[in-house]
Amino acid sequence: MVPRITLRGIQKYYSASSAPAVKDLDLDIDDGEFLCILGPSGCGKTTTLRMIAGLEHPTSGEIQVGDQVVDSVEKGVYVPPEKRNMGFVFQSYALWPHLTVQDNVEFGLELRNVDRATRKAAADEVLNKLGIAKYRDRYPSDLSGGQQQRVALARMLVVQPSVILMDEPLSNLDAKLRLEMRAELKRIHLETKATILFVTHDQWEAMTLASVIAVMNEGTLQQLGSPDDIYNHPRNRFVAEFVGNPPINFVEFAADETSALSTSMQKYMDGVRPGHGVDAVGIRPESIRLLSSGGDTPNTAYVGQATVTSIMPTGGSWIVELVANEQRLFATTNTVPDVKAGDNVMFWVEQESLHLFDGNGNRLPDVDMLRELPEGKYYREQNVVSSVDHTA
Ligand SMILES: Nc1ncnc2c1ncn2[C@@H]1O[C@H](COP(=O)(O)OP(=O)(O)OP(=O)(O)O)[C@@H](O)[C@H]1O
Numbered sequence: 001m002v003p004r005i006t007l008r009g010i011q012k013y014y015s016a017s018s019a020p021a022v023k024d025l026d027l028d029i030d031d032g033e034f035l036c037i038l039g040p041s042g043c044g045k046t047t048t049l050r051m052i053a054g055l056e057h058p059t060s061g062e063i064q065v066g067d068q069v070v071d072s073v074e075k076g077v078y079v080p081p082e083k084r085n086m087g088f089v090f091q092s093y094a095l096w097p098h099l100t101v102q103d104n105v106e107f108g109l110e111l112r113n114v115d116r117a118t119r120k121a122a123a124d125e126v127l128n129k130l131g132i133a134k135y136r137d138r139y140p141s142d143l144s145g146g147q148q149q150r151v152a153l154a155r156m157l158v159v160q161p162s163v164i165l166m167d168e169p170l171s172n173l174d175a176k177l178r179l180e181m182r183a184e185l186k187r188i189h190l191e192t193k194a195t196i197l198f199v200t201h202d203q204w205e206a207m208t209l210a211s212v213i214a215v216m217n218e219g220t221l222q223q224l225g226s227p228d229d230i231y232n233h234p235r236n237r238f239v240a241e242f243v244g245n246p247p248i249n250f251v252e253f254a255a256d257e258t259s260a261l262s263t264s265m266q267k268y269m270d271g272v273r274p275g276h277g278v279d280a281v282g283i284r285p286e287s288i289r290l291l292s293s294g295g296d297t298p299n300t301a302y303v304g305q306a307t308v309t310s311i312m313p314t315g316g317s318w319i320v321e322l323v324a325n326e327q328r329l330f331a332t333t334n335t336v337p338d339v340k341a342g343d344n345v346m347f348w349v350e351q352e353s354l355h356l357f358d359g360n361g362n363r364l365p366d367v368d369m370l371r372e373l374p375e376g377k378y379y380r381e382q383n384v385v386s387s388v389d390h391t392a
């Protein structure tokens with residue numbers, strides 16, 4: 001598929017003296033993709049979306065939509081937002097205060113000279129879908145924040161844009177309504193096949209919605225991949241830690257931070273460290289299995305001992321805090337744990353559930369592949385063998 005939206009070498013400085021809000025950003029977004037831009041506050045999500053919308057200029061670089069360059073300082077091209085055929089809902093959604101909900105939603109259609117009956121039918125459909133038809137005669141000032149947010153969504157959706165940009169559009173909704181709106185957005189995406197760019201700092205929201213997630217930190221793209229990729233093959237420690245709740249556990253191998261647990265794991269991994277540059281092992285909480293809960297332990301698994309220090313029910317699942325060789329680990333389970341605080345337990349982790357990272361925080365291949373590498377070679381990036389000796 002031809003990428004529908006392309007960003008090349010995008011830099012954004014709000015002022016010459018400050019750090020860039022967005023740095024060296026290359027992004028290809030395919031037609032019909034549901035892309036979530038995910039990252040902590042201030043990482044450049046809104047800035048990226050506003051540049052794609054045409055509300056903000058990149059300092060350098062090029063943005064293309066379809067075959068058309070819409071922004072390029074170098075080429076002196078700039079296509080204004082209203083000519084980009086995109087619909088957007090931004091963090092600060094401005095509804096027309098002097099128009100009712102119904103009129104707010106119909107407004108975009110009126111601008112497009114759609115006749116009254118068609119306008120009304122289209123607005124009714126979206127208002128019903130988003131569960132706000134009952135507020136149709138109210139003015140925005142008489143609505144709650146969450147209701148206003150849904151009106152802003154309705155107003156954008158009613159004109160059926162082929163590209164939809166949304167910046168935290170569900171932030172004011174309670175948990176149940178948020179989930180319902182997410183399901184509705186997914187349905188709308190399936191029905192309309194629109195390309196959707198959705199900004200959120202909520203990793204769970206991104207995982208549930210996206211076909212592709214772009215994880216950003218400090219203005220830089222950290223990883224672009226499917227939710228499965230991002231969760232199961234995080235490219236670096238930042239991504240590994242940002243996605244997942246409770247967060248991934250790290251066992252540090254660096255000399256000044258080793259614990260008895262890391263010594264035992266290094267022994268298990270047998271010869272991998274230090275020649276190949278493993279600096280830390282990440283273990284997702286659900287990958288830690290308590291032996292007491294039964295089942296076979298694969299003979300390639302890491303098996304350790306720990307003391308249960310706390311059990312925290314979360315309603316339907318449990319977080320178990322363990323201390324293994326003086327190191328705290330969090331495990332999760334979906335079945336009632338048959339252990340209690342103070343118990344000594346055995347736990348195991350399958351070899352393929354160990355995420356290895358080098359000293360720069362970049363992901364390394366798994367244990368088996370590293371074992372096969374000659375001493376003195378280590379992986380610099382995924383699948384690229386470098387001859388740099390990490391121990392030197
Ligand atoms: N108009 C502006 N003038 C100067 N600096 C700005 C402006 N807008 C954003 N910034 C800075 O650019 C960086 C990125 O901001 P941006 O709004 O893109 O972050 P964000 O990822 O959307 O964060 P949040 O999740 O809090 O909305 C921040 O450091 C911010 O302070």
Ligand SMILES: [Mg+2]
Nearest residue numbers: 045046047091
């Ligand atoms: Mg923002």
